[in-house]
Amino acid sequence: MTSLNSFSAASITGENIDLSRYQGQVALIVNVASKCGFTPQYTGLEALYRQYQDQGLVVLGFPCDQFGHQEPAPEAEILEFCTSTYQVGFPLFAKIDVNGADAHPLYRWLKDEKAGVLGTQAIKWNFTKFLVGRDGQVIKRYGSSTTPDELRGDIEKALAAPSDQHPPSA
Incomplete structure (x- = not known):
């Protein structure tokens, strides 16, 4: 069975990260951008x-430049922006595509696991969020306009669930 633990990704500093390092944790995976109307969500995510x-x-942040060219900077500038402007301490990764032929395998899997509004698979915009349980399986997908604060209840349920099962979807 495929799970979050099956993937790896380059960190924002270029190190290859095996996502199995987060095994047993609840993960909130977000495609982020620095020049987006939703960019202030960094505060809530942190x-x-x-x-x-x-x-x-x-929280795992994946910068993406596929929506309105809102993440044009190289990784070093993204990291500087996130840490100096929003004091981000959660893991950030290298820029990826979340849609199309070059979509990162992690995002292909996430979209296969949980469709968006009206069953659409494609990510519609920056700051789409996926909640993954301790068992490495996707619990729920949230749109860009869902604020981090609105996720607290689902996160608390996921954290309370045993690692071999995830909580019922809301």
């Missing part, structure tokens, strides 16, 4: 990470 990190939550 707040979730800080609040629930010790309970097993990890």
